Amino acid sequence: MVLTLNRLTLSMCTILLAQYAAAEDIHTLPNIQVTAEKNDNTAYFQSSSSSATKTKTSLQETPQSVSVVSQGVLEDLGASRLIEALDVAGGVGRSNNFGAQGLTKYTSRGFSSGEFFRNGFPINRGYPAAPDSNSIERVDVIRGPSSAMYGRSDPSGTFNIVSKQPKKERETSIGLQGNQYGTYRGTLDTTGAIDQEKTLTYRLNLAGEGGTTFRDDVHVKRYDIAPVLQWQPNDQTKITFEADFLRNQQPYDKGFTNYPSQNYPQFSAKTYLWGTGKDVNRLYSANDLYQLRIEQQLNDIWTLNAGVQYINGDIHGFALEPRNTDVDSFGNIPVGYSWRKLSWNDTNVQANITGHLNLWGLNHTLLMGVEYEDYNYTAVIDRNYKNTNLSINPLNPNYTTLPALVHPFYNERENLTSYAAFIQDQIDLTTKLKALMSLRFERYQQDDTTDEPTAWKKTSQAVLPRAGLSYALSPEWSVYGNISTSFYPIHGENSNGQANNPEKGLVYELGSKWQLLDNQLSLQSAVYYTKKKNVLSQVADSSNQGYSYQTIGEATSKGFELNVAGQISPAWKIIGGYAYTDAKITKDGTASNVGSALDNIPKNSFSLLNMYAFQGGSLDGLALGINQKYIGERVGRNGDYSFKMKSYSVTDLLASYKVNEQLRFNVDLKNVFNKRYDESSYMLFSYPGEPRTLQLGMNYRF
Secondary structure, three states: HHHHHHHHHHHHHHHHHHHHHHHOOOOOOOOOOOOOOOOOEEEEOOOEEEEOOOEEEEHHOOOEEEEEEHHHHHHHHOEEHHHHHHOOOOEEEEEOOOOOOOOOOOOEEEEEEOEEEOOEEEEEOOEEEEOEEEHHHEEEEEEEEHHHHHOOOOEEEEEEEOOOOOOOOEEEEEEEEEOOOOEEEEEEEEEEOOOOOEEEEEEEEEEEEEOOOOOOEEEEEEEEEEEEEEEEEOOOOOEEEEEEEEEEEEOOOOOOOOOOOOOOOOOOOOOOOOOOEEEEEEEEEEEEEEEEEEEEEOOOOOEEEEEEEEEEEEEEEEEEOOOOOOOOOOOOEEEEEEEEEEEEEEEEEEEEEEEEEEEEEEEEEEEEEEEEEEEEEEEEEEEEEOOOEEEEOOOOOOOOOOOEEEEEEEEEEEEEEEEEEEEEEEEEEOOOEEEEEEEEEEEEEEEEEOHHHHOEEEEEEEEEEEEEEEEOEEEEEEEEEEEEOOOOOOOOEHHHOOOOOEEEEEEEEEEEEEOOOOEEEEEEEEEEEEEEEOOOOOOOOOOOOOOOOOOOOEEEEEEEEEEEEEEOOEEEEEEEEEEEEEEEEEOOOHHHHHOOOOOOOOOEEEEEEEEEEEOOOOOOOEEEEEOOOOOOOOEOOOOOOEEEEEEEEEEEEEEEEEEEOOEEEEEEEEEOOOOOOEEEEEOEEEEEOOOOOOEEEEEEEE
């Protein structure tokens, strides 16, 4: 199959190149002298991104909503986790975090998603710990489907992490951070050239974190090692190898229960009920990533980009967690005790070629590529469910007697292999009107060998088109529209012992992009309509316990977005956005759910980070900021045992003082008004937001 696909793609490329070469109207693009601008990674407004199109394209000309969260934003926030960057991107929310272990899912445009990328490669396979911010250069948030470029993804959107790359000049940065609850963190970022000619460069990012959190008696340990080596023997060739080794350990914390019959007072966000200790509740997570990327300029027209990524990881340990049943007649919470080992590995190979051509008097940026992925997942879970019932009194929890476990209670092995070819053309129809057309063909196979007598295999294919137009009403103001599709193979099987049909999405989007204040401030707006089919039902299939309805599942989302990023003045920077989202179930396994809102999706959400840095005078070096976030009321769970989460507003005060070019201090007071809120839900459980927190930090560069 690989050879067939490669031959098909090579034939397609050969035919296209031959046609270009034979056409009388083809002209080589004239040589254009380009003056390089210094890349200011601290600026809130970034003018271009390659994440949405896989070519370096001006955001003003990209017919899709894209926001960039730069390294400067991460520094001003004092962020240690990726989710903190997404909070200020506009319209991106928090969803299931796998018992506080990491960024398992996020929300955008009415749906929850678990797909995201690093330097264009998929990295959220299995249940990895949340990426550490110390190795992140920027985060490109893409709204709407990206399947034409990236394959499996949701119609809501995705994001691409751009990691820190080596510099030729030697530079080192050391950071320290701590808060009132006893969480301490240290970081190192060092870069420079290894050889005298500065063709071989390196970058090393280290992060270590440990201590206690705002959750009572919860201890965490975390460290990350991220080395990068880059060889650039000439202006035409660049070879980059990078790795990331992340280790994390902490309890499996599902937060608070929302049972219909529970009758006890609301707990403080600090209250933790689920036990501690390596034999009671502690999960160990290990995540390894390797990337090898090659960029080769073949001639004045064509550039080759190729790479391979390998990731592997596992999460294992004991956990005490509430179950998806109601409290008993005494108000005790039914609890499950388990040991789990989830492991995964993924190989992804990509190659694409980009050409800048003039065909029949029109400028084209042509992209053609192939991709291969092999993903393997194994899960073994031992539980107590079959041999004893276990419960705790939330007002006086006791963990002294834990039952024996049934081995294996759950055992699963699954493989997903995919082959893809794609082509994209960006055409300058006029100096003002730009067109984008993409088409991806993907063939994939799912294998489940959990139980050999009932093992199943399913092969499917998807054709994924995307089309968009952008028009410049003026040099500062453009409008755009696009139609795009998505697909997502669903993990697991249905009640017939076969793979579920893949989810499919279709999106219509119209928007505008306006650059203000001498191109220092960007204002984007968009309206969209999304339909998603083959959605797993919100309720269980009553005739087949453990499974959900699917083939009649459908949901729609429509809304409006407004996003802003950049500088109002040399001293005043802002980033954030407002989103109105109307996401509903339109078909479901039970009629009572039709018309209901989707889990974790607020109708209204708003975020805005303001930073003001004093320029000159006695206050020179001082920066003050306000980070404001509002999340409207959300459904925590649909179907049986439904509940809602209240709206909330959180205000953070940020302050930093730059003593000189080397030394910087920051003092941040998060959740100033100590608002008690739920940040996300999963099933019958909701996870509390961080209470008022004083955070101190310093950074020294040399």
